[in-house]
Amino acid sequence: MKLKELLKNITVLAIKGSDDVEVTGVNIDSRRIKEGHLFVAMKGTQVDGHKFIPKAVELGAKAVLCEVIPEQTEENVTYVQVADTEDVVGIVATTFHGNPSTKLKLVGVTGTNGKTTIATLLYNMFSKMGHKCGLLSTVCNYIVDETVPADHTTPDPIALNELLHRMVDAGCEYAFMECSSHAIAQKRIGGLTFAGGLFTNLTRDHLDYHKTFENYRNAKKAFFDMLPKTAFAITNADDKNGMVMVQNTKATVKTYSTRSVADFKARIIECHFEGMYLEVNGREVGVQFIGKFNVSNLLAVYGAAVMLGKKPEDVLVAMSTLHSVSGRLEPIHSPEGYTAIVDYAHTPDALENVLNAIHEVLDGKGEVITVCGAGGNRDKGKRPLMAQEAVKQSDRVIITSDNPRFEEPQDIINDMLAGLNAQQMKKVIAITDRREAIRTACMMAKKGDVILIAGKGHENYQEIKGVKHHFDDHEVVRECF
Numbered sequence: 001m002k003l004k005e006l007l008k009n010i011t012v013l014a015i016k017g018s019d020d021v022e023v024t025g026v027n028i029d030s031r032r033i034k035e036g037h038l039f040v041a042m043k044g045t046q047v048d049g050h051k052f053i054p055k056a057v058e059l060g061a062k063a064v065l066c067e068v069i070p071e072q073t074e075e076n077v078t079y080v081q082v083a084d085t086e087d088v089v090g091i092v093a094t095t096f097h098g099n100p101s102t103k104l105k106l107v108g109v110t111g112t113n114g115k116t117t118i119a120t121l122l123y124n125m126f127s128k129m130g131h132k133c134g135l136l137s138t139v140c141n142y143i144v145d146e147t148v149p150a151d152h153t154t155p156d157p158i159a160l161n162e163l164l165h166r167m168v169d170a171g172c173e174y175a176f177m178e179c180s181s182h183a184i185a186q187k188r189i190g191g192l193t194f195a196g197g198l199f200t201n202l203t204r205d206h207l208d209y210h211k212t213f214e215n216y217r218n219a220k221k222a223f224f225d226m227l228p229k230t231a232f233a234i235t236n237a238d239d240k241n242g243m244v245m246v247q248n249t250k251a252t253v254k255t256y257s258t259r260s261v262a263d264f265k266a267r268i269i270e271c272h273f274e275g276m277y278l279e280v281n282g283r284e285v286g287v288q289f290i291g292k293f294n295v296s297n298l299l300a301v302y303g304a305a306v307m308l309g310k311k312p313e314d315v316l317v318a319m320s321t322l323h324s325v326s327g328r329l330e331p332i333h334s335p336e337g338y339t340a341i342v343d344y345a346h347t348p349d350a351l352e353n354v355l356n357a358i359h360e361v362l363d364g365k366g367e368v369i370t371v372c373g374a375g376g377n378r379d380k381g382k383r384p385l386m387a388q389e390a391v392k393q394s395d396r397v398i399i400t401s402d403n404p405r406f407e408e409p410q411d412i413i414n415d416m417l418a419g420l421n422a423q424q425m426k427k428v429i430a431i432t433d434r435r436e437a438i439r440t441a442c443m444m445a446k447k448g449d450v451i452l453i454a455g456k457g458h459e460n461y462q463e464i465k466g467v468k469h470h471f472d473d474h475e476v477v478r479e480c481f
């Protein structure tokens, strides 16, 4: 594609060189530059990408998009100046890939918890209904049946548009994606056309990055602000911030609720460890999920499917066949008659909800042993709160390591323990080694008990000092059995 074509949807402040050159790719990382690429220099959280302009040119970049044109420039390279590269990178990337989001129906999910669950269930449901679909999620990306490993919840704008392009080429009619607050704030989703947006809930997380809860909320809200008039915005009326999210959106607003009047409404008729009976907008349906929060997740899925034009009765039939998503409230039954539940709860709110869900089903008939930790080099403020939530609803708690990253595991554990008083400490032990912690829980458990192993869900590694060591909660549980 010609550079001038790529620039037609953005405001250019200055240009040095010809815009009639052929561009063979767009990249934000100098290390990935190939002959003929356009290099976009981004000011990051660690380094300023402008520093790598010479490197990018050396590797074959024919054009550079930047905020400041370097003093030393090369003859055969075109330098384009814009006010803010973050504002335009998504637009340029999506233009290069032929605006893939306009060629399928793209639905984004945002909120603190439930994004992976909802996006994955939508992908599973629409695939079962016979459509070719794509999925971009924390666990894995899918182009119809082809898997593409995910290293972010929302990929960077280059990878994101490449994936959407591949989905269009593969004939996808729908794509479902998670929109993390980081991705919205960093405008990784800039330039995309969404058919719909969903909001799950908002509780504390990622304050290391966003600094204040208000910034975090505004990042989520910015997603709804960017939706076009043709889109739908489905929000959770049960969440305090549900209506705030959609207050400035141009999209058609719909609500879901398990408590009050809403466009999409549900209540639990019955629940057990295998699943629940629900009433959804006046119709009954059996689902293979437990937990009130999953009723909310399923309502969001139901609402999106209906807004995408599906008949409510067909949606409910498809919904009754869906299973839990990897590492989300995933039960593993032991030969001794107790149940281990692997779950990705890594925020205070998620822990509270998961433990609620377990108690709804357990109904006082067994004890709950929780094994949990907190990630290193991420939001430290949530650590004591997570320990408190674990203690509140468990009979025994084993505090252990999650992904320590570059922190000392014991320091993270101490931050968690600092949230507890002497009385609470009586039911807590700390075991740094996660494998040992899970083993100990299995030794403590008796018939009818539940062990909650929280925080890592689908992750099959433990990240220690920049190295990902193989570690899988499911595998360790099965070893113990």
Ligand SMILES: CC(=O)N[C@H]1[C@@H](OP(=O)(O)OP(=O)(O)OC[C@H]2O[C@@H](n3ccc(=O)[nH]c3=O)[C@H](O)[C@@H]2O)O[C@H](CO)[C@@H](O)[C@@H]1O[C@H](C)C(=O)N[C@@H](C)C(=O)N[C@H](CCC(=O)O)C(=O)O
Pocket: 028, 029, 030, 031, 041, 042, 043, 044, 045, 046, 047, 048, 049, 052, 138, 151, 152, 153, 154, 155, 156, 157, 180, 181, 182, 183, 186, 209
């Ligand atoms: C804090 C954060 O979000 N950082 C993301 C951000 O990187 P950054 O701003 O720190 O970039 P940087 O390292 O300062 O580099 C600046 C620029 O120079 C470029 N560079 C750098 C080095 C070099 O040799 N050459 C070069 O060109 C980089 O490609 C970049 O464009 O932009 C990068 C490209 O999009 C991301 O890969 C990176 O994710 C880091 C690795 C990360 O850990 N992010 C996590 C926190 C994250 O994004 N999580 C969310 C939410 C999780 C959830 O709620 O589920 C997610 O969506 O996954």
Ligand SMILES: Nc1ncnc2c1ncn2[C@@H]1O[C@H](COP(=O)(O)OP(=O)(O)OP(=O)(O)O)[C@@H](O)[C@H]1O
Pocket: 111, 112, 113, 114, 115, 116, 117, 118, 138, 153, 178, 200, 201, 293, 294, 296, 297, 327, 328, 329, 343, 344, 345, 346, 349, 350, 351, 353, 354, 457
């Ligand atoms: N609607 C919900 N409300 C509260 N907690 C939830 C909800 N849905 C899921 N959870 C809990 O949060 C955990 C993470 O769920 P999920 O992976 O779907 O969220 P996510 O928003 O994708 O998280 P991430 O930000 O890490 O991508 C689950 O394992 C479960 O414990």
Ligand SMILES: N[C@H](CCC[C@H](N)C(=O)O)C(=O)O
Pocket: 153, 346, 374, 375, 376, 378, 402, 403, 455, 456, 459
């Ligand atoms: N086991 C995890 C969960 C991380 C969730 C992630 N989406 C984030 O906080 O970026 C950890 O804290 O390492």
Ligand SMILES: [Mg+2]
Pocket: 115, 116, 117, 137, 138, 139, 153, 178
């Ligand atoms: Mg996710």
